[in-house]
Amino acid sequence: MVDPLAEVVALLQPQAPFSKLVVASAPWAVRRAETGRPFYFAVLEGGCHLTIDGPPHSNTITLNAGDFALIPAARGFATSSLDRQPPGEGESVTTPIAQMPGGARIGDPDGAVDVRMLVGNCVLGSPDAALLVSLLPQWVHVRGESRLSTLVQLVGDESRAARPAREIVMTRLLEVLLIEAFRSSASTSASPGLVRALADPKLALALRRMHEHPAEPWTVAQLAREAAMSRSAFFARFSRAVGVAPMEYLLAWRMARAQQMLRQRELAIAEIAERVGYSSVSTFGVAFTRHVGMPPGRYSKGDIC
CATH class of the missing domain: 1.10.10.60 (Homeodomain-like)
Known part of the structure; x- marks a missing residue:
């Protein structure tokens, strides 16, 4: 039996060559302009709000430990600590961001950490990615999926370790994580698209x-x-x-x-x-x-x- 999602993912040729660890202390908020590439979040500890810019309108979702969110189409988005709403389009953000090895520290560098997550850009190898992405949801949010939770934990463990071939292992784990997120259609919260229809x-x-x-x-x-x-x-x-x-x-x-x-x-x-x-x-x-x-x-x- 043909699997429509598998066919689309195979044509997309997804890869995840870039990720960084983000550690934040409340209160904090970050807004990111459209990057030209899909973006993903794997929450390792704590939680945060994520607002994805429209059209037709912005959508705000709450991410908790073990959650995975993917924005297949390039668009602006904002994240924030759970004690406030993410900044809207055009709203200024003043939260300090400091670079650290392998990632970034957001908010008070001496404050209690309220979230740890891996964020990164995806690369879609297909030259027709824009057409294929139009068949997918504007965003995918997966929670309560044991296979994905296990993968997120493995990614988190690898990100904190200094093992040989760490970058290669991270890349492979993240590629599997992306594909598994698309496969988890039955338990996936998503905007309209192929994932929702297949459920x-x-x-x-x-x-x-x-x-x-x-x-x-x-x-x-x-x-x-x-x-x-x-x-x-x-x-x-x-x-x-x-x-x-x-x-x-x-x-x-x-x-x-x-x-x-x-x-x-x-x-x-x-x-x-x-x-x-x-x-x-x-x-x-x-x-x-x-x-x-x-x-x-x-x-x-x-x-x-």
């Missing part, structure tokens, strides 16, 4: 069918039958869970698959068009150009902006 058994059936047979001439009515729902109920439920309409999601997935095949340069454009549901090269070319921003032939030559 819905009926929507998951339709999503798997789209991924198993992207070349099928799917309609909303056919997908609704796969999910054993009425057309209107399926459309509304899918749109709420994923954040886009069923046909919009199908188009994004077809284009992601097409881009992968074009980069591999193993198939003719006509065969790629057929494999992603287009009866002719011309109709495929129009759709691809509109969605990606350049014709398939130019894309296959490596002219990727």
Whole structure:
């Protein structure tokens, strides 16, 4: 059985080459502008607030020990101690930040530590990461997941140790942590996206069918039958869970698959068009150009902006 999330994660090629230990003493607050890369938090001890900038509006979540949060799309965010709300967009922040080996110390350097967490940037190896990230939630927050808690503990232990090959081990553990966060769909708190939809058994059936047979001439009515729902109920439920309409999601997935095949340069454009549901090269070319921003032939030559 095809696993839609596994396919998207495999195409993304996630890596976690950078992380740092953050230690903070209340009261504190930090705001970070958009970095251009996904960002993650693994809380080792204590807790904090995290506000993720919109659109359509900002979302504030509370992170506790053992929690993992991931912001797949680059966007601004703010964190703060539990005794205050994170600063809003444009709000000035005056909390002192001091560099320390392997990380940063936030707040009073002599104060009691109220949170220890690993934070870092992710690198998505796919040149089409922006398109694929659009299929994922704006944020993922995982709590109460024993496998993730174990990984967070392992990462924390490794971060505090001075063992041989520490950096290599940290990188591998963080890569596994990222993938496990996406896999934990059933117990994951997330904004609309693929993760939330896969936690819905009926929507998951339709999503798997789209991924198993992207070349099928799917309609909303056919997908609704796969999910054993009425057309209107399926459309509304899918749109709420994923954040886009069923046909919009199908188009994004077809284009992601097409881009992968074009980069591999193993198939003719006509065969790629057929494999992603287009009866002719011309109709495929129009759709691809509109969605990606350049014709398939130019894309296959490596002219990727």
